[in-house]
Amino acid sequence: MTRLARPRRRVSLAGLLTAALLATPLIALTTPAAAQPADAPAPALIPKPASQQALAGEDYSLKPWSVVGVSSNSKERRAALRIAEQLSSQLRRSTGYPLPVVLLAPGVADIKLSTNGPASLGAEGYQLRVDRKGVGVTAATPEGLYRGVTTLRQLLPAKADAKTRQAGPWRLAGTAVADSPRFGYRGAMLDVSRHFFSVAEVKRYIDLISLYKINKLHLHLADDQGWRIQVDSWPRLTTYGGSLEVGGTPGGSYSKADFAEIIRYAADHYLTVIPEIDTPGHTNAALASYAELNCNGVAPPLYTGTNVGFSSLCVAKDITYEFLDDVFREVAEQAPGDVLHLGGDEAHSTQHSDYLTFVPKAAALVTKQKKRVMGWQEIAETPLPAGSIAQYWGTDDARSQELARKAAAQGAKVVLSPANRAYLDMKYDASTPYGLDWAGLVNVEKSYSWNPSTLIPNLPESAIAGVEAPIWTETLDDLDKLEYMAFPRLAGVAELGWSQASALDWTAYKDRLGAQGSRWDVLSVNFFRAPEINWR
Numbered sequence: 001m002t003r004l005a006r007p008r009r010r011v012s013l014a015g016l017l018t019a020a021l022l023a024t025p026l027i028a029l030t031t032p033a034a035a036q037p038a039d040a041p042a043p044a045l046i047p048k049p050a051s052q053q054a055l056a057g058e059d060y061s062l063k064p065w066s067v068v069g070v071s072s073n074s075k076e077r078r079a080a081l082r083i084a085e086q087l088s089s090q091l092r093r094s095t096g097y098p099l100p101v102v103l104l105a106p107g108v109a110d111i112k113l114s115t116n117g118p119a120s121l122g123a124e125g126y127q128l129r130v131d132r133k134g135v136g137v138t139a140a141t142p143e144g145l146y147r148g149v150t151t152l153r154q155l156l157p158a159k160a161d162a163k164t165r166q167a168g169p170w171r172l173a174g175t176a177v178a179d180s181p182r183f184g185y186r187g188a189m190l191d192v193s194r195h196f197f198s199v200a201e202v203k204r205y206i207d208l209i210s211l212y213k214i215n216k217l218h219l220h221l222a223d224d225q226g227w228r229i230q231v232d233s234w235p236r237l238t239t240y241g242g243s244l245e246v247g248g249t250p251g252g253s254y255s256k257a258d259f260a261e262i263i264r265y266a267a268d269h270y271l272t273v274i275p276e277i278d279t280p281g282h283t284n285a286a287l288a289s290y291a292e293l294n295c296n297g298v299a300p301p302l303y304t305g306t307n308v309g310f311s312s313l314c315v316a317k318d319i320t321y322e323f324l325d326d327v328f329r330e331v332a333e334q335a336p337g338d339v340l341h342l343g344g345d346e347a348h349s350t351q352h353s354d355y356l357t358f359v360p361k362a363a364a365l366v367t368k369q370k371k372r373v374m375g376w377q378e379i380a381e382t383p384l385p386a387g388s389i390a391q392y393w394g395t396d397d398a399r400s401q402e403l404a405r406k407a408a409a410q411g412a413k414v415v416l417s418p419a420n421r422a423y424l425d426m427k428y429d430a431s432t433p434y435g436l437d438w439a440g441l442v443n444v445e446k447s448y449s450w451n452p453s454t455l456i457p458n459l460p461e462s463a464i465a466g467v468e469a470p471i472w473t474e475t476l477d478d479l480d481k482l483e484y485m486a487f488p489r490l491a492g493v494a495e496l497g498w499s500q501a502s503a504l505d506w507t508a509y510k511d512r513l514g515a516q517g518s519r520w521d522v523l524s525v526n527f528f529r530a531p532e533i534n535w536r
Contacts, residue, residue, distance in 0.1 A: 044512035045154050046491050047213055047498035049179040058131040058174025068101045069109025076115045079142035083149055084113050096165045110134030115145050125180030130172045146270045147213055158518040185415055185466030186497035187216035193223035195245045195473040196252040203265050210269035212494035217266050218274040224284035224303045224311055226251045229259060233326040241285035246474055248304040259334050275335045277327055278343030280350050280358050284311040292319055306474040309348030315358045325365050332369035340366045345376035356382055380407035388412040389465055395420040395439050401456045408463035416452050417468045422493050424471040424486045428528060434475040435485055444530045448492035449506050469493040480526040487527035488513055
């Protein structure tokens with residue numbers, strides 16, 4: 001049975017606090033030893049770790065008097081303590097036990113979180129061990145510790161994620177994990193332009209995507225239908241250009257305080273926000289807000305439909321670049337990450353010669369802000385600055401693949417977002433009640449069953465930065481619809497980005513995926529119960 005969207009909901013502050021803590025792992029509470037079942041195989045984890053071993057006879061149950069201990073150098077101590085407190089806070093909620101957090105002293109804590117691991121673990125690698133003595137997660141950085149704690153969450157029964165106190169048992173199977181990511185870029189894109197999503201709703205999405213080791217949140221902030229980020233030097237972009245959304249319903253925008261809160265919340269979940277201002281096409285909201293940005297000096301009306309390719313900045317006007325200079329500066333000031341996305345796709349109303357002129361000039365304004373340029377695959381038609389990233393959204397067509405190779409030939413990295421596999425707004429099947437199908441029907445198996453290293457012929461793996469799962473919102477006007485289209489497919493794309501190529505096997509994956517259903521139920525995720533998965 002599939003569960004369709006409920007009426008649009010708003011997330012309460014209490015719910016947000018709970019969700020924030022749910023994005024960190026949990027530890028189990030004890031039941032009498034006689035009630036414990038026999039040792040089980042190593043738990044099914046997503047993404048699949050690089051190495052995982054079941055430890056027979058080494059199961060561990062948390063005691064009511066257990067302590068969470070933190071071992072970290074002074075530079076990283078604050079971040080490590082925050083991760084530990086997130087963990088303990090959720091455990092207090094679901095189990096009722098105190099679980100104090102302390103700086104680690106020998107013999108004091110049976111749950112040990114450490115950032116004093118060897119540098120060879122890398123920025124996101126970690127080691128995790130559960131045995132009869134307790135639980136240990138070791139990393140070389142707070143980010144690696146967070147990834148390990150996220151894995152620890154999946155070692156627990158799903159009810160450990162509940163908002164209210166639950167009955168045990170709370171056993172962790174004896175397990176040893178050594179893990180690190182295949183690709184450094186593992187993204188999820190959220191289109192807030194076609195339909196606007198509030199800060200609370202974006203936080204909810206962060207909670208969910210961070211469970212699967214996504215580390216980039218790409219926000220599509222400006223398009224024909226709405227401009228969603230405050231720019232003080234051009235205030236009508238939000239007051240007018242952000243006033244509507246698809247269908248003509250009220251839109252919205254993020255104040256600088258709003259956006260700062262999204263940045264902070266994402267950082268607490270070890271996600272870097274990548275802001276996108278799509279140019280030179282997909283710009284009707286800006287053109288409607290300021291007549292002088294149009295070649296004829298006449299502002300078009302606001303647009304609330306779903307067509308693409310009809311708008312363009314005026315490439316020949318100096319004010320276009322004055323505008324972008326201001327916009328990129330103010331957006332860069334709000335986003336501390338090292339990447340700014342300038343769009344560049346579907347510029348069908350821009351003359352090709354103008355496009356070839358525009359992109360290098362726009363890219364120079366991005367690098368002026370000390371940011372790396374990111375854009376959709378079409379930007380590879382132009383010279384790219386050092387450190388650029390081209391985002392492939394093709395559907396196995398020869399032209400798109402050639403653009404990816406052109407980007408790599410210039411030294412740019414490529415992020416793979418094939419629309420016929422990774423676009424989460426594509427319908428699962430012909431009966432899916434919303435979403436689009438221009439790139440085909442994308443069931444859960446198709447979304448998972450591709451290898452980033454071999455998708456594009458003659459594109460070297462060294463040129464691949466990673467993967468990203470975009471979700472466009474032409475037909476998704478509330479959080480429930482968004483979740484329905486994103487889950488379960490986002491978990492599979494996340495695994496493609498994290499797990500080693502040798503681990504990618506549909507038959508094994510779909511069995512592990514089935515075990516996520518109970519967790520998503522506890523978290524009230526409105527996921528699509530794909531019939532090919534044995535949900536349990």
